[in-house]
Amino acid sequence: MDPTAQLSALADPTRRKVFELVRKQPRPVGALAEKLPISRPAVSQHLKVLAGAGLVQASMDGTRRIYTVNPTGLEKLRRWVDDQWEQVLDTFEEAARREAGKS
């Protein structure tokens, strides 16, 4: 499980904001640009990177392109985070078992 693309895409704070806005509500580029202190072309560029990482996708609403979250990429990232905690809890459980053996 290698979420490099997703991690890399979300590393940029502005891009993370774009993603969080899309996550809260599907929106077209213009609506995103209104909410952010960056130009519309800059928003488009961030969306392109997020789409490339499989985190957002575009769908057509008439002639407008609306951006929504792509659950597949997000799920990949989630599973990876989940796996990290799995490893930490594994070692905690081992320590607890050793602790139980002491008493």
Add this chain to the structure above:
Amino acid sequence: MTTSHRLHPVVKTRVVPIEADRAFTLFTERAGEWWPLTTHSIAGADAVGIRFETGVGGVVVELTAAGGEHIWAEVTEWDPPHRFVLNWHPRIDPVAASTLEVSFSPVEGGTRVTLEHYGWERFGAEAEELRESYEGGWEVVLENYTGNI
């Protein structure tokens, strides 16, 4: 097209064969005894311990062989032996922190430990910090970053 896409927390549970108060202490004050530091830390092989300051406002700090310290988190809620909450931000701006909540409840044969991680998508920020700190590209970054939770 108006559905909000909510990110549910990552939730993990385990049942361990010790009482809640011992489980709580082991998970917090005694974290340095069992935490997989080599793989789950900022300094990796150079990480030697954890200082977990108990109580609200306490910090969780990784200790390195060279005497360095890396802050991972601050305690925002503290209710031993039931529950604690951390503002979790290894290597990232605390403003972008995620939330880690761990609770302990007595069950037959021991204690159920439930770990919930909210805002996990912000892990990307940690990875970026690491990319700036380590040379050698993503392979190295991920190798070290794995430990960053």
